[in-house]
Amino acid sequence: MTAERGGLSRFVNAMVRGLLRTFKVDLSQETLSLSSYDDLQAALAIVHHDAHLDKTDRDRLGGVLDLGELEVSDIMIHRMAMRAVNADEPPEVAVRAVLDSPYTRMPLWRGATDNIIGVVHAKDLLLALAEPDADVSRLDLVKIAQKPWFVPDTTNLKDQLAAFLRRKMHFAVVVDEYGEVQGIVTLEDIIEEIVGDISDEHDLEIQGVRQEADGSIVVDGAVPIRDLNRALDWSLPDEEATTIAGLVIHESKSIPEERQAFTFHGKRFIVMKREKNRITKLRIRPADETSGRDQATGPA
The missing domain is CATH 3.10.580.10 (CBS-domain)
Known part of the structure; x- marks a missing residue:
């Protein structure tokens, strides 16, 4: 292991152990002696599935687990x-x-x-x-x-x-x-990927996201899929697209017009605003609220 990777391992190990202590997870001598990032990551994966952790704690641990899997993009x-x-x-x-x-x-x-x-x-x-x-x-x-x-x-x-x-x-x-x-x-x-936002767990504190009185979510097209998944406990895929607009374009295999709607991954996506070839605003609601219109595409 190079000095750089060793320094990172120590940094991440210290951060993870601090998180574990915060979550009142017992640290065995074996866990305390872990020096490999991969070993610590494997041990952390087990803790991540512990039933007594709430969503916020799971998100923070998941952020550490994802570090080596995510790219800057x-x-x-x-x-x-x-x-x-x-x-x-x-x-x-x-x-x-x-x-x-x-x-x-x-x-x-x-x-x-x-x-x-x-x-x-x-x-x-x-x-x-x-x-x-x-x-x-x-x-x-x-x-x-x-x-x-x-x-x-x-x-x-x-x-x-x-x-x-x-x-x-x-x-x-x-x-x-x-x-x-x-x-x-x-x-x-x-760092935010690791620890998450510090806010009330019931608040929707994402820039470009607004919850409407009817329960739907109005989202700017540039909002990252990962941020939505974390805040709303959704599981939209982010392998093929980074933003929510990119996901709609990928799934629809087109650049939709305003008022077009699509249903996939259990959600109904309605294009509210488009500027040139960019989707800039969407409304999202559960697919079961669309009165049976569970089609790949369809009218809003």
């Missing part, structure tokens, strides 16, 4: 949903975009949104603005920005976590085999 923020700053905009506009963002780091592009030339950290920007002779109209974000780090979209999360820790970095730009930007991934995204 499974959890990244897709380029269509990525918030970025244009280096050619007036400095006042670019600075306001960074300061108004809920994120501490934003990619900086020039010429085209997939030409990422840097990453602007809000802290670095505030330090520059705090200089005695600072003039926001003459601020050069390119000089303030950090060098971007590009990672392949096929990198598995275990290796990406190790790379984040080794480089002491939190942010990476995801590219495909041709070098085209696909999105961004952060250290926080991977």
Whole structure:
């Protein structure tokens, strides 16, 4: 085992054991002595099926189990949903975009949104603005920005976590085999895969998801399937598609029109909004609420 893999194993082992203690699982001497990630993963799989764990605990343990099976592309923020700053905009506009963002780091592009030339950290920007002779109209974000780090979209999360820790970095730009930007991934995204969101178990705290009074769920097309499965205890497949819109396109083998509806995997998917070739909003309800219209396709 390399030093890198050994460091990751120790990190994940410590995290898992902490979770197990939180879940009041007895740690035997054998479990405490596990040094292999694979051995610990096998032991964890047994605990994961323990009947006394609630859904939140199962999700957290499942996040650790999935680390080696998931790729960066499974959890990244897709380029269509990525918030970025244009280096050619007036400095006042670019600075306001960074300061108004809920994120501490934003990619900086020039010429085209997939030409990422840097990453602007809000802290670095505030330090520059705090200089005695600072003039926001003459601020050069390119000089303030950090060098971007590009990672392949096929990198598995275990290796990406190790790379984040080794480089002491939190942010990476995801590219495909041709070098085209696909999105961004952060250290926080991977940690969230392990521990999940910290929120009330009855809350539906997913950006782009809204529960309606009639019991249906209105979802933005870019919402990841895994997030929906975790929050709603669903089991929609995510092998062939990452987002809920991608799943509908894959299953229907088409780019549906607005108001078209499809039934698969026990759910009724109704296309509410489409922009060009993208499904941007869907309504989802149980298939048994469709009054027997359990067809592959059909009217909404």
